Amino acid sequence: MNMTISGRVWKYGDDIDTDVIIPGKYLRTTDMQVFAEHALEGIDPDFSKQVRSGDIIVAGKNFGCGSSREQAPLALKYAGISCVVARSFARIFFRNAINVGLPIIEADITCQQGEICTVDLQQGKVHCGDRVGEGTKLPEFLQEILLDGGLVAHRKKQALK
Amino acid sequence: MTADNLTITEKIFSKASGKPVRSGEFVMASIDCAMTHDITGPLAVQGFQEIMKDKPEAKVWDPDKIVILFDHQVPADSLNAAQNHIMLRKFAAEQGITNYDVYEGVCHQVVPEKGWVKPGDLVVGSDSHTCAYGSLGAFSTGIGSTDMAAVLATGKLWFKVPQTIRFEVNGRLPDKVYSKDIILHLIGDVGADGAMYMAAEYGGEAIRALDISQRMTISNMAIEMGGKAGIIEADTTTGDYLKQRIPGFTLDPDWKSDEDCEYEQYHEYDISDLSPQVACPHNVDNVKSVEEVEGTHIDQVLVGSCTNGRFEDIKIVADIMGGEPVAKGVRLLVIPASRTEYMKVLRAGLVDQFMEAGAIVESPCCGPCMGGSFGLLGDGEVGLATSNRNFQGRQGSARAFVYLSSPATAAASALTGEITDPRKV
Numbered sequence: 001m002n003m004t005i006s007g008r009v010w011k012y013g014d015d016i017d018t019d020v021i022i023p024g025k026y027l028r029t030t031d032m033q034v035f036a037e038h039a040l041e042g043i044d045p046d047f048s049k050q051v052r053s054g055d056i057i058v059a060g061k062n063f064g065c066g067s068s069r070e071q072a073p074l075a076l077k078y079a080g081i082s083c084v085v086a087r088s089f090a091r092i093f094f095r096n097a098i099n100v101g102l103p104i105i106e107a108d109i110t111c112q113q114g115e116i117c118t119v120d121l122q123q124g125k126v127h128c129g130d131r132v133g134e135g136t137k138l139p140e141f142l143q144e145i146l147l148d149g150g151l152v153a154h155r156k157k158q159a160l161k
Numbered sequence: 162m163t164a165d166n167l168t169i170t171e172k173i174f175s176k177a178s179g180k181p182v183r184s185g186e187f188v189m190a191s192i193d194c195a196m197t198h199d200i201t202g203p204l205a206v207q208g209f210q211e212i213m214k215d216k217p218e219a220k221v222w223d224p225d226k227i228v229i230l231f232d233h234q235v236p237a238d239s240l241n242a243a244q245n246h247i248m249l250r251k252f253a254a255e256q257g258i259t260n261y262d263v264y265e266g267v268c269h270q271v272v273p274e275k276g277w278v279k280p281g282d283l284v285v286g287s288d289s290h291t292c293a294y295g296s297l298g299a300f301s302t303g304i305g306s307t308d309m310a311a312v313l314a315t316g317k318l319w320f321k322v323p324q325t326i327r328f329e330v331n332g333r334l335p336d337k338v339y340s341k342d343i344i345l346h347l348i349g350d351v352g353a354d355g356a357m358y359m360a361a362e363y364g365g366e367a368i369r370a371l372d373i374s375q376r377m378t379i380s381n382m383a384i385e386m387g388g389k390a391g392i393i394e395a396d397t398t399t400g401d402y403l404k405q406r407i408p409g410f411t412l413d414p415d416w417k418s419d420e421d422c423e424y425e426q427y428h429e430y431d432i433s434d435l436s437p438q439v440a441c442p443h444n445v446d447n448v449k450s451v452e453e454v455e456g457t458h459i460d461q462v463l464v465g466s467c468t469n470g471r472f473e474d475i476k477i478v479a480d481i482m483g484g485e486p487v488a489k490g491v492r493l494l495v496i497p498a499s500r501t502e503y504m505k506v507l508r509a510g511l512v513d514q515f516m517e518a519g520a521i522v523e524s525p526c527c528g529p530c531m532g533g534s535f536g537l538l539g540d541g542e543v544g545l546a547t548s549n550r551n552f553q554g555r556q557g558s559a560r561a562f563v564y565l566s567s568p569a570t571a572a573a574s575a576l577t578g579e580i581t582d583p584r585k586v
Contacts, residue, residue, distance in 0.1 A: 027200050043553065065353055068288055091389055145452040156211070
């Protein structure tokens with residue numbers, strides 16, 4: 001995985017919760033495509049139809065609050081989202097995103113819907129137009145998990161050492 | 162433990178990581194108990210099998226410390242759910258893991274009820290309301306399926322030891338006001354991210370006066386303000402509860418925060434004049450006093466869930482409703498949180514009373530709380546629930562509206578068909 005990511009912005013507000021990201025009624029499967037098809041449908045029915053591979057979500061505070069369902073970051077990842085930038089994350093979502101290999105960064109930056117945004121995970125910076133958001137750099141061991149593509153792949157790699 | 166001025170959270174992580182640690186430190190901690198269920202369990206087991214791919218006979222780290230429950234989609238409400246149950250039953254049997262099947266009840270009721278948790282434990286569950294076990298003085302927190310896969314394989318997990326936000330709650334609860342009203346009031350006050358990344362710790366005379374059932378309600382909802390845990394220090398009430406469940410249990414007085422420990426935040430309340438509280442759509446921190454929302458039309462009332470589905474909760478509902486019928490046009494669903502709680506409700510004659518009143522009494526399960534099973538709300542409908550979340554689409558349609566309240570407010574409202582102050586019936 002590349003530690004610098006560029007993509008088109010989907011802009012959302014504060015407290016985007018896991019029921020909105022992927023409603024409970026779709027959790028009875030383990031089919032990632034089903035999660036992707038219904039991602040964010042509660043607040044943005046157009047999202048799954050119009051999202052393109054590599055797009056970035058830029059949101060406000062407390063992104064991913066609510067349930068521990070890992071299907072939430074999985075839905076975004078399989079919908080094509082390459083990174084989530086938010087002012088803050090709910091902690092279970094934060095862990096889950098790293099564990100499933102969905103890059104995330106805490107940063108405060110104003111972007112417009114559709115703008116191109118660039119995230120430097122290693123430096124902890126987000127660029128959008130001429131604006132720079134100073135983000136929180138992930139500790140190195142979490143960067144490593146992300147680089148390996150998530151916790152399962154990371155564990156397997158470690159087991160081989 | 163030699164150092165003092167520690168929070169109970171720092172003490173628990175020091176024990177679990179085998180060295181003295183303070184908040185802010187990253188640790189690799191040993192888990193005392195791990196819980197998973199029918200919604201998040203399948204991905205956890207898949208993750209475990211993927212990690213162990215090259216070891217076909219691979220065993221979990223310790224089958225005696227793992228519990229698998231079926232509660233979100235029980236009895237199986239779809240073929241997919243049935244397949245998930247088959248897969249988890251097989252895994253539990255092969256690994257020698259305790260498996261509470263479809264009839265036993267909601268994880269957060271059954272796990273403490275069966276004596277899996279004690280003060281000072283580090284508990285993880287692949288469900289966000291795992292913070293409920295903090296009511297017994299444990300550090301207990303929700304994790305995702307992949308974290309759970311790592312726990313199944315190794316019994317260890319990394320943590321950043323959290324700071325603590327202390328809620329000191331004093332005063333005496335007024336009539337018809339309960340612990341649900343306290344926790345909704347706290348969440349409304351600090352907001353949905355007010356305790357983010359922190360361990361919530363509840364104390365004060367009003368908390369100490371609560372029984373375990375009401376404490377569970379308070380700890381359960383720590384996640385609704387972003388809390389990593391929701392701890393209530395163990396006392397004699399806790400000791401009495403655990404002695405009935407854990408043979409030879411004795412209370413260790415050290416599992417509490419030291420007097421000179423460092424709190425990140427400290428909030429004080431006096432709840433002597435607190436009104437019944439209601440969380441309004443579509444956020445749990447959108448909390449109002451019942452007076453402000455009285456008269457709101459409702460289509461369905463849900464009494465149940467890990468938050469308020471115990472005998473004590475259901476008894477409150479029965480007492481307030483008396484022999485009166487459910488209001489015309491309103492659906493009242495009563496779902497005891499576990500088989501044990503159901504039997505208490507049954508033996509007290511309350512099932513008869515509810516059935517006579519026109520309510521629906523379901524077998525123990527999560528029910529409509531997570532919106533994955535039966536009892537859903539349709540477009541434009543309004544539900545009042547004793548559960549813990551009212552996010553958009555949570556209990557069915559994204560165009561439905563969910564209010565949250567205590568069992569008392571739910572009962573009063575079931576009688577009238579609109580949100581009603583329980584002090585007025």
